[in-house]
Amino acid sequence: MKPRRGGHPRPPLYFELSTLNLELFQAEVFIGPGRNFRESVGQDHPIMTERQTPAIVLTVREYGEADLLVTFLTPERGPLTGIAKHARKSRRRFAHCLEPLSRVVFFLSPKPARDLEFLQKGELVRSFPSLRRDLKRLGAAALLSEVAGLLAGPPDALQEIFATLEDALALLEQGEPPDSLLPAFMLHLMGLGGYRPRLHHCGGCGAEPEAPLAFSLPKGGIFCGACRGKAPGPLLSLNPGTWKLLRLAQDLPRHKLLRLRFPPQQRDQSLVIFRAFLRYHLGKNLKSWSFWEKVIRPTGNKGLNSGHTDKISSPEGESHG
Numbered sequence: 001m002k003p004r005r006g007g008h009p010r011p012p013l014y015f016e017l018s019t020l021n022l023e024l025f026q027a028e029v030f031i032g033p034g035r036n037f038r039e040s041v042g043q044d045h046p047i048m049t050e051r052q053t054p055a056i057v058l059t060v061r062e063y064g065e066a067d068l069l070v071t072f073l074t075p076e077r078g079p080l081t082g083i084a085k086h087a088r089k090s091r092r093r094f095a096h097c098l099e100p101l102s103r104v105v106f107f108l109s110p111k112p113a114r115d116l117e118f119l120q121k122g123e124l125v126r127s128f129p130s131l132r133r134d135l136k137r138l139g140a141a142a143l144l145s146e147v148a149g150l151l152a153g154p155p156d157a158l159q160e161i162f163a164t165l166e167d168a169l170a171l172l173e174q175g176e177p178p179d180s181l182l183p184a185f186m187l188h189l190m191g192l193g194g195y196r197p198r199l200h201h202c203g204g205c206g207a208e209p210e211a212p213l214a215f216s217l218p219k220g221g222i223f224c225g226a227c228r229g230k231a232p233g234p235l236l237s238l239n240p241g242t243w244k245l246l247r248l249a250q251d252l253p254r255h256k257l258l259r260l261r262f263p264p265q266q267r268d269q270s271l272v273i274f275r276a277f278l279r280y281h282l283g284k285n286l287k288s289w290s291f292w293e294k295v296i297r298p299t300g301n302k303g304l305n306s307g308h309t310d311k312i313s314s315p316e317g318e319s320h321g
Contacts, residue, residue, distance in 0.1 A: 051108045053077070054125075056165055058149045060098050062088065068098060070119060071149065072106065075162035078152040082108065082117030097122030101131070101141055103166060128173040139292040140178035144168050144185055146288045147278075151193025161192050164254055176258060183270040184249045184257040190274065191250065195220070195281060197273075199247045202227055213238040215273050217280040234280075236273050242266045 055072040058079065063069040068087040073079050087094050097104045103126040109118035131137050148165040152158055168185045172178060190196060202209045203219050204227025212225045214235040222243065223231040245266050249257060262270065271292075279285050 051110065053106055053108065054162070055080075055104050055106045056145065056148075056162070056169070057098065057100050057102045057104060058145055060100060070098060072104075073145075073149055073152060073162055073165065075159045078155075078158050078161075079149045080117050081115070082106070082119045084119040084122075087119075093121040094119070095122075096124045096127060099127065101145060101169060102127050103169070126170075126173075128169050130175070131169065131173045135295040137172040137178050139288070139295045140182040141169055141172050142288040143182065143286065143292055144189065146286050147186055147189050147193075150278075150282065150286075151189060151195065154192070154194055157192040157194075160254075161189060164189055164192065167254065171258065177261075179264065179267045180260055180262045181258065183246070183262050183267055183274070184252075184260050185254075186274055187246060187249050187270075188254055188257065190278070195278065196250070197221060197246070197277065199243065199250055204230055209243070211240050213240065213243055215277075217277055220277060220281070234276075236276060238273065239266075239269065242269045246270055 053074045053076065055074050057070060057072050059071045061069050063083060066086045066089045068084045069081065070084055071079060071081045084094055084098065087098060096102070097106075102124060105123045105125060107120045107122065109120055128141075131141055144165060148161050152161045164185060168181060171181060187197070197215070198219070198221030201207065201222075202224040203216060203221040204223050207224065209222050209224040210226075212228070214223045214225075214228045214231060215221070215238050216223055216231045217234050217236065218232045222238065223235070228235065242265075245260060245262060249260055252259070275286070275289060
């Protein structure tokens with residue numbers, strides 16, 4: 001073998017074979033003439049192929065000059081993040097698949113790079129176009145998708161969390177009122193994700209709560225008027241009508257949640273509690289809240305942070321805005 005300049009020998013010829021001839025080369029050298037490499041490998045040494053997964057697109061953002069970074073929810077592994085190479089320049093592999101809130105099937109590379117998946121292509125299953133034409137339904141869908149992505153942690157609940165979000169998107173697409181769907185489905189997702197509020201019994205005495213009611217953020221539960229002074233704060237006031245609706249929603253299976261109807265006051269107070277509760281335990285606010293407030297308060301009302309329904313107080317009555 002003739003050395004190249006610098007003293008290093010030229011590599012053997014078969015290292016320079018094109019990928020088109022690689023399989024033929026493997027068959028002839030390692031297996032023997034006339035035998036098929038894929039057949040000879042058999043089940044003990046399977047060739048790695050692309051993986052596919054059902055998915056709901058959560059967020060999409062630009063990455064570099066031509067790529068997109070996609071976060072999506074799956075029923076088997078929860079939320080994943082993947083890179084769609086050259087998706088901004090060539091959309092044939094991802095036709096209509098990279099819009100947030102779309103139900104798709106993604107085809108992934110055989111082996112991810114650490115925590116980042118590589119999206120090879122996608123197929124659209126459902127885009128929910130009617131949902132996108134109504135800002136209120138779109139706001140509810142955005143909140144539910146963000147909650148599902150944040151709370152999809154317990155492995156035994158991943159499939160139900162995925163199914164709950166997919167059902168919610170389909171129902172909003174069909175025209176179901178978001179005023180009632182949003183608090184009921186959000187409460188369901190919170191329970192699946194390990195943040196189930198304690199609504200059936202007083203956190204102090206254990207009895208059925210009686211007014212005036214308060215919700216303790218640290219304890220994640222309801223306290224009656226007699227025990228409110230001993231409850232750890234911050235506390236949120238809760239009227240009996242809202243409490244009864246939430247308790248009923250917590251007892252119903254997913255397919256019966258639409259039987260409930262939340263009037264605007266009960267809707268707002270429920271969402272105030274959920275917002276403060278998640279912020280307290282997750283350490284951050286959901287990004288979708290601001291959009292939801294804008295679409296439900298078109299006349300200049302200050303939104304979920306206005307009025308007595310969002311008053312957070314300590315047991316001694318000190319207010320924390």
